[in-house]
Amino acid sequence: MTLSLDAVSVAGPVDLPLAGEQDVQAACGIMHVHGRRFGRPTPLGLDYASIVAAELAELGAHALTFAQARGIPLHAVSTSLAQAALLAVAQYLAAATADDPAEPHSPGGPPFHSAEGVAFEIEALDPSVWQRFWATFGADDQAVSQGWRPFLHRFATATCPLPSLPEVLAAHPMAWITEVAHRTGMTLVRVSDQPVCHGPAFVLSGASGDQRRGCPAELLPLSGLVVLESCRRVQGPLAGHLLRLLGATVLRIEPPGGDPSRWVPPMAGDTSARFRALNWGKDVVEIDLSTPGGRQEALDLATSADVFLHNWAPGKAEQWSLRPADLARVRPGIVYAHASGWGAELGANPPLGTDFVVQAYSGVPPSLMTIVDVFGGVVCAHGIVTALTRGATRVDSSLLSAAGRLNSWQRRRCAEPLTVPVCDDLTALAADPRFARALIQDDCVLVSSPWEFTS
Protein backbone atom coordinates (compact mmCIF):
# COMPACT_ATOMS: atom_id res chain seq x y z
CA MET A 1 0.00 0.00 0.00
CA THR A 2 1.11 3.56 -0.54
CA LEU A 3 -0.13 6.48 1.43
CA SER A 4 -3.05 8.36 -0.03
CA LEU A 5 -3.37 11.54 1.91
CA ASP A 6 -5.80 13.46 -0.27
CA ALA A 7 -8.48 13.51 2.41
CA VAL A 8 -5.99 14.33 5.14
CA SER A 9 -4.30 17.64 5.87
CA VAL A 10 -0.94 17.91 7.58
CA ALA A 11 -1.49 20.44 10.36
CA GLY A 12 -5.28 20.33 10.78
CA PRO A 13 -6.22 22.55 13.72
CA VAL A 14 -2.59 23.05 14.76
CA ASP A 15 -1.51 26.56 13.87
CA LEU A 16 2.01 25.71 12.69
CA PRO A 17 3.44 25.58 9.15
CA LEU A 18 3.91 21.80 9.20
CA ALA A 19 5.20 20.53 5.87
CA GLY A 20 4.87 16.78 6.34
CA GLU A 21 5.55 13.68 8.41
CA GLN A 22 8.90 14.77 9.79
CA ASP A 23 7.59 18.17 10.88
CA VAL A 24 4.59 16.54 12.54
CA GLN A 25 6.73 14.01 14.42
CA ALA A 26 8.97 16.88 15.53
CA ALA A 27 6.34 19.42 16.54
CA CYS A 28 3.71 17.11 18.03
CA GLY A 29 5.94 15.28 20.50
CA ILE A 30 6.48 11.94 18.74
CA MET A 31 10.22 12.49 18.31
CA HIS A 32 10.42 13.60 21.94
CA VAL A 33 8.59 10.56 23.36
CA HIS A 34 10.19 8.00 21.04
CA GLY A 35 13.58 9.57 21.70
CA ARG A 36 13.42 9.35 25.50
CA ARG A 37 15.14 5.97 25.43
CA PHE A 38 17.98 7.47 23.37
CA GLY A 39 18.26 10.65 25.44
CA ARG A 40 17.39 12.90 22.49
CA PRO A 41 14.42 13.49 20.17
CA THR A 42 14.48 10.84 17.46
CA PRO A 43 12.16 10.15 14.50
CA LEU A 44 10.30 6.85 14.41
CA GLY A 45 11.37 4.25 11.88
CA LEU A 46 8.10 4.61 9.98
CA ASP A 47 5.74 7.36 8.84
CA TYR A 48 3.56 6.76 11.84
CA ALA A 49 1.53 9.99 11.83
CA SER A 50 0.70 9.54 8.14
CA ILE A 51 -0.32 5.92 8.65
CA VAL A 52 -2.50 6.63 11.71
CA ALA A 53 -4.06 9.61 9.91
CA ALA A 54 -4.85 7.46 6.87
CA GLU A 55 -6.51 4.87 9.11
CA LEU A 56 -8.44 7.61 10.95
CA ALA A 57 -9.54 9.02 7.59
CA GLU A 58 -10.90 5.65 6.46
CA LEU A 59 -12.59 5.19 9.81
CA GLY A 60 -14.09 8.69 9.58
CA ALA A 61 -15.36 7.96 6.06
CA HIS A 62 -17.12 4.81 7.29
CA ALA A 63 -18.58 6.78 10.19
CA LEU A 64 -19.88 9.35 7.72
CA THR A 65 -21.52 6.62 5.62
CA PHE A 66 -23.11 5.20 8.74
CA ALA A 67 -24.34 8.65 9.78
CA GLN A 68 -25.90 9.24 6.38
CA ALA A 69 -27.62 5.84 6.45
CA ARG A 70 -29.15 6.86 9.76
CA GLY A 71 -30.36 10.15 8.36
CA ILE A 72 -27.88 12.27 10.28
CA PRO A 73 -27.14 15.25 8.04
CA LEU A 74 -23.34 15.12 7.96
CA HIS A 75 -21.57 15.60 4.66
CA ALA A 76 -17.84 15.80 5.26
CA VAL A 77 -15.16 14.62 7.62
CA SER A 78 -11.57 15.70 8.00
CA THR A 79 -8.54 14.70 9.99
CA SER A 80 -4.83 15.45 9.89
CA LEU A 81 -1.38 14.08 10.53
CA ALA A 82 -1.06 16.42 13.51
CA GLN A 83 -4.26 15.11 15.11
CA ALA A 84 -3.08 11.54 14.54
CA ALA A 85 0.25 12.35 16.19
CA LEU A 86 -1.42 14.03 19.15
CA LEU A 87 -3.68 11.01 19.59
CA ALA A 88 -0.56 8.85 19.71
CA VAL A 89 1.08 10.99 22.41
CA ALA A 90 -2.16 11.68 24.31
CA GLN A 91 -1.22 9.54 27.31
CA TYR A 92 2.23 11.05 27.59
CA LEU A 93 0.76 14.54 27.25
CA ALA A 94 -1.76 13.87 30.00
CA ALA A 95 0.98 12.50 32.27
CA ALA A 96 3.24 15.50 31.60
CA THR A 97 0.47 17.91 32.62
CA ALA A 98 -0.74 16.01 35.69
CA ASP A 99 -0.62 17.25 39.28
CA ASP A 100 2.42 15.27 40.40
CA PRO A 101 5.87 16.33 39.27
CA ALA A 102 6.96 14.49 36.13
CA GLU A 103 9.30 11.57 36.59
CA PRO A 104 12.77 12.03 35.16
CA HIS A 105 13.26 10.01 31.97
CA SER A 106 16.73 8.47 31.95
CA PRO A 107 17.58 6.89 28.61
CA GLY A 108 17.93 3.18 27.99
CA GLY A 109 15.94 0.14 26.98
CA PRO A 110 15.56 -3.21 25.27
CA PRO A 111 15.79 -5.06 22.95
CA PHE A 112 18.37 -7.34 24.52
CA HIS A 113 21.05 -9.21 22.62
CA SER A 114 22.51 -12.68 23.14
CA ALA A 115 26.21 -13.55 22.88
CA GLU A 116 25.71 -14.27 19.16
CA GLY A 117 24.06 -10.88 18.70
CA VAL A 118 20.48 -12.16 18.38
CA ALA A 119 18.04 -9.36 19.32
CA PHE A 120 15.03 -10.25 21.46
CA GLU A 121 12.34 -8.79 23.72
CA ILE A 122 11.27 -10.14 27.08
CA GLU A 123 8.06 -9.54 28.97
CA ALA A 124 6.82 -10.30 32.47
CA LEU A 125 3.84 -8.88 34.30
CA ASP A 126 4.77 -10.64 37.53
CA PRO A 127 7.83 -9.61 39.57
CA SER A 128 8.53 -13.19 40.68
CA VAL A 129 9.03 -14.21 37.03
CA TRP A 130 11.40 -11.29 36.57
CA GLN A 131 13.33 -12.28 39.69
CA ARG A 132 13.61 -16.00 38.81
CA PHE A 133 14.73 -15.24 35.27
CA TRP A 134 17.58 -12.94 36.28
CA ALA A 135 18.59 -15.03 39.29
CA THR A 136 19.27 -17.98 36.98
CA PHE A 137 21.91 -15.88 35.21
CA GLY A 138 23.38 -14.77 38.53
CA ALA A 139 22.46 -11.12 37.90
CA ASP A 140 23.16 -8.66 40.69
CA ASP A 141 20.20 -8.67 43.13
CA GLN A 142 20.10 -4.92 43.40
CA ALA A 143 20.14 -4.41 39.62
CA VAL A 144 17.30 -6.93 39.29
CA SER A 145 15.28 -5.26 42.01
CA GLN A 146 15.89 -1.73 40.77
CA GLY A 147 15.22 -2.75 37.16
CA TRP A 148 11.69 -3.98 37.79
CA ARG A 149 10.12 -0.57 38.24
CA PRO A 150 11.45 1.04 35.03
CA PHE A 151 10.65 -2.18 33.16
CA LEU A 152 7.07 -2.19 34.46
CA HIS A 153 6.68 1.52 33.81
CA ARG A 154 8.18 1.61 30.33
CA PHE A 155 4.66 1.56 28.89
CA ALA A 156 4.08 4.90 30.58
CA THR A 157 7.54 6.47 30.31
CA ALA A 158 8.73 5.23 26.88
CA THR A 159 12.14 4.54 28.34
CA CYS A 160 13.61 1.70 30.35
CA PRO A 161 17.05 2.20 31.90
CA LEU A 162 18.33 -1.17 33.14
CA PRO A 163 21.93 -0.71 34.30
CA SER A 164 24.04 -3.88 33.92
CA LEU A 165 21.20 -6.27 32.99
CA PRO A 166 21.61 -6.21 29.18
CA GLU A 167 25.32 -7.05 29.67
CA VAL A 168 24.34 -10.10 31.74
CA LEU A 169 22.36 -11.57 28.84
CA ALA A 170 24.94 -10.57 26.25
CA ALA A 171 27.30 -13.10 27.84
CA HIS A 172 25.00 -16.05 27.14
CA PRO A 173 24.06 -17.96 23.98
CA MET A 174 20.52 -17.59 22.67
CA ALA A 175 19.69 -21.25 23.22
CA TRP A 176 20.41 -20.99 26.94
CA ILE A 177 18.55 -17.69 27.34
CA THR A 178 15.52 -19.23 25.60
CA GLU A 179 15.72 -22.26 27.87
CA VAL A 180 15.87 -20.11 31.01
CA ALA A 181 12.96 -17.97 29.81
CA HIS A 182 10.90 -21.11 29.22
CA ARG A 183 11.73 -22.51 32.67
CA THR A 184 11.05 -19.30 34.56
CA GLY A 185 7.88 -18.26 32.75
CA MET A 186 9.48 -15.25 31.07
CA THR A 187 7.97 -14.36 27.70
CA LEU A 188 10.73 -14.14 25.10
CA VAL A 189 10.28 -13.20 21.47
CA ARG A 190 13.08 -12.73 18.94
CA VAL A 191 13.07 -9.46 17.03
CA SER A 192 11.97 -10.36 13.53
CA ASP A 193 13.84 -8.85 10.59
CA GLN A 194 10.99 -9.88 8.30
CA PRO A 195 8.01 -7.56 8.65
CA VAL A 196 4.84 -9.59 9.22
CA CYS A 197 2.04 -8.17 7.11
CA HIS A 198 -0.17 -11.00 5.99
CA GLY A 199 -3.82 -10.94 6.94
CA PRO A 200 -6.27 -8.07 7.23
CA ALA A 201 -6.21 -5.46 10.01
CA PHE A 202 -9.54 -6.75 11.26
CA VAL A 203 -11.95 -9.51 10.36
CA LEU A 204 -15.70 -8.99 10.17
CA SER A 205 -18.25 -11.77 10.29
CA GLY A 206 -21.92 -12.39 11.06
CA ALA A 207 -24.97 -10.50 9.84
CA SER A 208 -27.16 -8.28 11.93
CA GLY A 209 -30.21 -8.25 9.65
CA ASP A 210 -31.79 -4.87 9.14
CA GLN A 211 -30.87 -3.11 12.34
CA ARG A 212 -30.29 0.49 11.22
CA ARG A 213 -30.84 2.72 14.19
CA GLY A 214 -32.94 5.83 13.98
CA CYS A 215 -31.77 9.40 13.77
CA PRO A 216 -30.87 10.94 17.14
CA ALA A 217 -31.03 14.59 18.09
CA GLU A 218 -27.24 15.02 18.26
CA LEU A 219 -25.09 15.36 15.23
CA LEU A 220 -22.31 12.82 15.38
CA PRO A 221 -22.24 9.54 13.46
CA LEU A 222 -22.63 7.24 16.48
CA SER A 223 -24.87 9.52 18.57
CA GLY A 224 -27.55 7.48 20.31
CA LEU A 225 -25.56 4.23 20.13
CA VAL A 226 -24.38 2.48 23.30
CA VAL A 227 -21.04 0.70 23.56
CA LEU A 228 -20.59 -1.68 26.48
CA GLU A 229 -16.87 -2.03 27.12
CA SER A 230 -14.86 -4.38 29.34
CA CYS A 231 -11.30 -3.39 28.59
CA ARG A 232 -8.05 -2.69 30.38
CA ARG A 233 -4.76 -1.05 29.52
CA VAL A 234 -4.51 0.78 26.17
CA GLN A 235 -5.75 -0.89 22.97
CA GLY A 236 -9.32 -1.71 24.04
CA PRO A 237 -9.99 1.48 26.03
CA LEU A 238 -8.66 3.58 23.15
CA ALA A 239 -11.04 1.84 20.72
CA GLY A 240 -13.93 2.66 23.07
CA HIS A 241 -12.62 6.22 23.42
CA LEU A 242 -12.65 6.75 19.64
CA LEU A 243 -16.21 5.41 19.44
CA ARG A 244 -17.19 7.92 22.12
CA LEU A 245 -15.55 10.73 20.17
CA LEU A 246 -17.72 9.61 17.24
CA GLY A 247 -20.77 10.21 19.41
CA ALA A 248 -21.46 6.86 21.11
CA THR A 249 -22.30 6.54 24.79
CA VAL A 250 -19.64 4.25 26.25
CA LEU A 251 -20.37 2.30 29.41
CA ARG A 252 -17.26 0.77 30.96
CA ILE A 253 -17.49 -2.35 33.07
CA GLU A 254 -14.83 -2.15 35.77
CA PRO A 255 -14.11 -4.59 38.60
CA PRO A 256 -15.42 -3.76 42.10
CA GLY A 257 -13.35 -0.87 43.45
CA GLY A 258 -12.62 0.36 39.93
CA ASP A 259 -9.93 -0.40 37.34
CA PRO A 260 -6.56 -0.33 39.16
CA SER A 261 -5.24 1.86 36.32
CA ARG A 262 -7.34 4.69 37.77
CA TRP A 263 -4.93 5.09 40.64
CA VAL A 264 -1.60 4.89 38.83
CA PRO A 265 0.40 8.10 39.16
CA PRO A 266 0.76 10.71 37.91
CA MET A 267 -2.68 11.84 39.03
CA ALA A 268 -4.91 14.53 37.52
CA GLY A 269 -7.41 15.39 40.21
CA ASP A 270 -8.60 12.10 41.63
CA THR A 271 -7.80 9.97 38.57
CA SER A 272 -4.65 8.77 36.85
CA ALA A 273 -3.75 11.16 34.02
CA ARG A 274 -2.99 8.33 31.59
CA PHE A 275 -6.29 6.66 32.46
CA ARG A 276 -8.12 9.93 31.80
CA ALA A 277 -6.47 10.26 28.41
CA LEU A 278 -8.08 6.98 27.30
CA ASN A 279 -11.32 6.99 29.23
CA TRP A 280 -12.62 10.53 29.80
CA GLY A 281 -16.29 10.94 29.18
CA LYS A 282 -17.16 7.27 29.58
CA ASP A 283 -19.79 6.08 32.07
CA VAL A 284 -18.73 3.40 34.52
CA VAL A 285 -20.43 0.50 36.22
CA GLU A 286 -18.61 -1.76 38.67
CA ILE A 287 -19.35 -5.43 38.06
CA ASP A 288 -17.56 -8.56 39.24
CA LEU A 289 -17.53 -10.64 36.05
CA SER A 290 -16.03 -13.58 37.93
CA THR A 291 -19.43 -14.23 39.54
CA PRO A 292 -22.57 -15.59 37.81
CA GLY A 293 -24.54 -12.63 39.17
CA GLY A 294 -22.04 -10.19 37.72
CA ARG A 295 -22.15 -11.85 34.33
CA GLN A 296 -25.95 -11.70 34.34
CA GLU A 297 -25.69 -8.00 35.15
CA ALA A 298 -23.42 -7.53 32.12
CA LEU A 299 -25.90 -9.41 29.90
CA ASP A 300 -28.72 -7.24 31.24
CA LEU A 301 -26.76 -4.13 30.25
CA ALA A 302 -26.05 -5.64 26.83
CA THR A 303 -29.78 -5.78 26.08
CA SER A 304 -29.69 -2.05 25.41
CA ALA A 305 -26.21 -1.89 23.85
CA ASP A 306 -25.26 -1.77 20.17
CA VAL A 307 -21.64 -2.83 20.61
CA PHE A 308 -19.90 -5.10 23.09
CA LEU A 309 -16.13 -4.56 23.19
CA HIS A 310 -13.61 -6.48 25.28
CA ASN A 311 -9.90 -7.22 25.36
CA TRP A 312 -9.92 -10.21 27.69
CA ALA A 313 -7.18 -12.79 27.68
CA PRO A 314 -7.64 -15.90 25.52
CA GLY A 315 -10.31 -18.26 26.89
CA LYS A 316 -11.95 -15.72 29.22
CA ALA A 317 -15.08 -15.21 27.10
CA GLU A 318 -15.64 -18.98 27.00
CA GLN A 319 -14.95 -19.37 30.73
CA TRP A 320 -17.44 -16.64 31.52
CA SER A 321 -20.00 -17.70 28.89
CA LEU A 322 -19.86 -14.24 27.40
CA ARG A 323 -19.18 -15.40 23.85
CA PRO A 324 -20.65 -13.77 20.73
CA ALA A 325 -23.61 -16.20 20.78
CA ASP A 326 -24.31 -15.40 24.47
CA LEU A 327 -24.49 -11.68 23.73
CA ALA A 328 -26.48 -12.19 20.52
CA ARG A 329 -29.03 -14.21 22.50
CA VAL A 330 -29.89 -11.24 24.72
CA ARG A 331 -29.34 -8.60 22.06
CA PRO A 332 -29.75 -9.81 18.46
CA GLY A 333 -27.62 -7.81 16.05
CA ILE A 334 -25.15 -6.56 18.67
CA VAL A 335 -21.63 -6.04 17.33
CA TYR A 336 -19.24 -8.22 19.33
CA ALA A 337 -15.67 -6.93 19.16
CA HIS A 338 -12.57 -8.58 20.59
CA ALA A 339 -9.33 -6.61 20.60
CA SER A 340 -6.73 -9.23 21.50
CA GLY A 341 -2.95 -9.44 21.58
CA TRP A 342 -2.32 -12.10 18.97
CA GLY A 343 -5.70 -13.09 17.52
CA ALA A 344 -5.78 -16.80 16.72
CA GLU A 345 -2.41 -16.74 15.00
CA LEU A 346 -0.32 -18.21 17.82
CA GLY A 347 -2.78 -20.80 19.12
CA ALA A 348 -4.71 -21.05 22.38
CA ASN A 349 -1.76 -20.28 24.68
CA PRO A 350 0.11 -17.43 23.04
CA PRO A 351 2.96 -15.47 24.68
CA LEU A 352 2.02 -12.34 26.64
CA GLY A 353 0.60 -10.01 24.03
CA THR A 354 1.95 -6.60 24.97
CA ASP A 355 2.99 -3.82 22.63
CA PHE A 356 6.73 -4.39 22.70
CA VAL A 357 6.55 -8.16 22.33
CA VAL A 358 4.24 -7.79 19.34
CA GLN A 359 6.58 -5.17 17.86
CA ALA A 360 9.45 -7.64 18.11
CA TYR A 361 7.48 -10.55 16.66
CA SER A 362 6.06 -8.55 13.78
CA GLY A 363 9.18 -6.64 12.84
CA VAL A 364 7.67 -3.19 13.35
CA PRO A 365 10.49 -0.61 13.61
CA PRO A 366 10.90 -0.72 17.40
CA SER A 367 9.87 1.99 19.83
CA LEU A 368 9.19 2.22 23.54
CA MET A 369 6.33 4.51 22.59
CA THR A 370 3.17 2.37 22.57
CA ILE A 371 2.77 2.65 18.81
CA VAL A 372 1.10 -0.74 18.30
CA ASP A 373 -1.31 -0.33 21.22
CA VAL A 374 -2.50 3.01 19.86
CA PHE A 375 -2.76 1.77 16.30
CA GLY A 376 -4.52 -1.37 17.57
CA GLY A 377 -7.14 0.86 19.20
CA VAL A 378 -7.65 2.76 15.95
CA VAL A 379 -7.87 -0.46 13.92
CA CYS A 380 -10.37 -1.99 16.35
CA ALA A 381 -12.60 1.11 16.26
CA HIS A 382 -12.29 1.09 12.47
CA GLY A 383 -13.47 -2.53 12.43
CA ILE A 384 -16.43 -1.76 14.67
CA VAL A 385 -17.61 1.20 12.62
CA THR A 386 -17.18 -0.83 9.42
CA ALA A 387 -19.23 -3.63 10.98
CA LEU A 388 -21.98 -1.15 11.86
CA THR A 389 -21.93 0.17 8.31
CA ARG A 390 -22.00 -3.24 6.66
CA GLY A 391 -24.28 -5.03 9.10
CA ALA A 392 -21.64 -7.44 10.40
CA THR A 393 -21.87 -8.59 14.02
CA ARG A 394 -18.38 -9.69 14.87
CA VAL A 395 -15.04 -7.89 14.79
CA ASP A 396 -11.75 -9.56 15.57
CA SER A 397 -8.61 -7.48 15.64
CA SER A 398 -5.37 -7.73 17.55
CA LEU A 399 -2.10 -5.97 18.25
CA LEU A 400 -0.61 -8.38 15.75
CA SER A 401 -3.14 -7.59 13.03
CA ALA A 402 -2.58 -3.89 13.70
CA ALA A 403 1.19 -4.38 13.47
CA GLY A 404 0.67 -6.15 10.14
CA ARG A 405 -1.33 -3.18 8.92
CA LEU A 406 1.47 -0.82 10.04
CA ASN A 407 3.94 -2.96 8.11
CA SER A 408 1.77 -3.00 5.01
CA TRP A 409 2.35 0.70 4.45
CA GLN A 410 5.39 1.53 2.43
CA ARG A 411 8.48 2.20 4.54
CA ARG A 412 9.44 5.43 2.97
CA ARG A 413 10.80 7.32 5.98
CA CYS A 414 10.50 10.93 4.91
CA ALA A 415 13.85 12.63 5.02
CA GLU A 416 12.85 16.16 4.15
CA PRO A 417 14.53 18.80 6.32
CA LEU A 418 12.59 20.06 9.32
CA THR A 419 10.89 23.41 8.96
CA VAL A 420 9.77 23.64 12.61
CA PRO A 421 11.57 23.29 15.96
CA VAL A 422 11.60 19.87 17.61
CA CYS A 423 9.38 19.62 20.70
CA ASP A 424 11.45 18.45 23.67
CA ASP A 425 8.94 19.30 26.41
CA LEU A 426 5.33 18.12 26.38
CA THR A 427 4.40 20.65 29.07
CA ALA A 428 5.42 23.46 26.72
CA LEU A 429 3.49 21.85 23.85
CA ALA A 430 0.40 21.63 26.06
CA ALA A 431 0.64 25.34 26.93
CA ASP A 432 1.41 26.48 23.36
CA PRO A 433 -1.58 28.49 22.04
CA ARG A 434 -0.91 27.19 18.53
CA PHE A 435 -2.07 23.76 19.76
CA ALA A 436 -5.08 25.14 21.65
CA ARG A 437 -7.69 24.05 19.09
CA ALA A 438 -6.45 20.45 19.21
CA LEU A 439 -6.30 20.15 22.99
CA ILE A 440 -8.64 20.35 25.96
CA GLN A 441 -7.48 21.92 29.22
CA ASP A 442 -8.90 19.84 32.05
CA ASP A 443 -7.30 18.51 35.25
CA CYS A 444 -4.61 17.54 32.77
CA VAL A 445 -4.32 18.27 29.05
CA LEU A 446 -6.45 15.98 26.88
CA VAL A 447 -6.47 15.59 23.12
CA SER A 448 -9.61 16.61 21.19
CA SER A 449 -11.36 14.39 18.68
CA PRO A 450 -9.19 13.62 15.65
CA TRP A 451 -12.15 14.27 13.35
CA GLU A 452 -14.20 17.28 12.38
CA PHE A 453 -17.59 16.41 10.90
CA THR A 454 -19.48 19.09 9.02
CA SER A 455 -23.12 19.16 8.04
Added chain:
Amino acid sequence: MAVTVSIPTILRTHTGGEKSVSATGTTLAEIIDDLENNHGGLKARLVKEGALHRFVNVYVNDEDVRFAGGLTAPVKDGDNVTILPAVAGG
Protein backbone atom coordinates in the same frame (compact mmCIF):
# COMPACT_ATOMS: atom_id res chain seq x y z
CA MET B 1 11.48 2.56 64.11
CA ALA B 2 9.42 5.31 62.46
CA VAL B 3 8.96 5.39 58.70
CA THR B 4 6.99 7.62 56.37
CA VAL B 5 4.35 5.89 54.27
CA SER B 6 3.03 7.51 51.05
CA ILE B 7 -0.61 6.67 50.55
CA PRO B 8 -2.13 6.52 47.04
CA THR B 9 -5.29 8.51 46.36
CA ILE B 10 -7.51 5.45 46.35
CA LEU B 11 -6.54 4.57 49.94
CA ARG B 12 -6.68 8.06 51.42
CA THR B 13 -10.23 7.51 52.61
CA HIS B 14 -8.56 5.38 55.29
CA THR B 15 -6.15 8.13 56.33
CA GLY B 16 -8.59 11.03 56.49
CA GLY B 17 -7.22 12.33 53.18
CA GLU B 18 -3.57 12.38 54.34
CA LYS B 19 -1.07 11.80 51.52
CA SER B 20 1.55 10.46 53.87
CA VAL B 21 1.44 9.10 57.39
CA SER B 22 4.04 7.73 59.77
CA ALA B 23 4.15 4.20 61.09
CA THR B 24 6.45 2.09 63.21
CA GLY B 25 7.82 -1.44 62.88
CA THR B 26 10.92 -3.37 61.87
CA THR B 27 9.34 -5.24 58.94
CA LEU B 28 6.78 -4.31 56.33
CA ALA B 29 4.26 -6.62 58.03
CA GLU B 30 4.71 -4.72 61.30
CA ILE B 31 4.35 -1.40 59.47
CA ILE B 32 1.09 -2.58 57.91
CA ASP B 33 -0.21 -3.79 61.29
CA ASP B 34 0.63 -0.41 62.79
CA LEU B 35 -1.11 1.34 59.88
CA GLU B 36 -4.16 -0.82 60.49
CA ASN B 37 -4.23 0.19 64.19
CA ASN B 38 -4.34 3.87 63.31
CA HIS B 39 -6.13 3.74 59.97
CA GLY B 40 -8.58 0.84 60.08
CA GLY B 41 -9.28 -0.91 56.79
CA LEU B 42 -5.90 -0.34 55.17
CA LYS B 43 -4.55 -3.83 55.80
CA ALA B 44 -7.34 -5.53 53.91
CA ARG B 45 -6.53 -3.35 50.90
CA LEU B 46 -2.86 -4.33 50.96
CA VAL B 47 -2.71 -7.92 52.13
CA LYS B 48 -4.60 -10.93 50.85
CA GLU B 49 -4.15 -14.46 52.18
CA GLY B 50 -0.95 -13.58 53.99
CA ALA B 51 0.80 -11.93 51.03
CA LEU B 52 0.82 -8.55 49.36
CA HIS B 53 -2.21 -8.09 47.15
CA ARG B 54 -1.49 -8.68 43.46
CA PHE B 55 -2.60 -5.20 42.49
CA VAL B 56 -0.40 -3.40 44.98
CA ASN B 57 3.26 -2.48 44.70
CA VAL B 58 5.13 -1.43 47.81
CA TYR B 59 8.50 0.24 47.58
CA VAL B 60 10.94 0.84 50.44
CA ASN B 61 13.20 3.69 49.34
CA ASP B 62 12.31 2.96 45.70
CA GLU B 63 13.02 -0.75 45.96
CA ASP B 64 10.12 -3.11 45.29
CA VAL B 65 9.66 -5.12 48.48
CA ARG B 66 8.82 -8.21 46.46
CA PHE B 67 12.55 -8.47 45.85
CA ALA B 68 13.35 -8.00 49.52
CA GLY B 69 11.17 -10.60 51.18
CA GLY B 70 7.70 -9.15 50.68
CA LEU B 71 5.95 -8.68 54.00
CA THR B 72 9.09 -9.78 55.83
CA ALA B 73 11.14 -7.04 54.14
CA PRO B 74 13.09 -5.15 56.81
CA VAL B 75 12.55 -1.43 57.31
CA LYS B 76 14.64 0.96 59.33
CA ASP B 77 14.21 4.33 60.95
CA GLY B 78 13.66 7.09 58.40
CA ASP B 79 12.81 4.81 55.46
CA ASN B 80 10.25 5.95 52.92
CA VAL B 81 7.56 3.41 52.14
CA THR B 82 5.56 4.07 48.97
CA ILE B 83 2.36 2.23 48.12
CA LEU B 84 1.34 2.24 44.46
CA PRO B 85 -1.27 0.38 42.46
CA ALA B 86 0.32 -2.28 40.24
CA VAL B 87 -0.74 -2.22 36.63
CA ALA B 88 1.43 -3.75 33.97
CA GLY B 89 1.22 -4.02 30.26
CA GLY B 90 0.09 -1.83 27.46
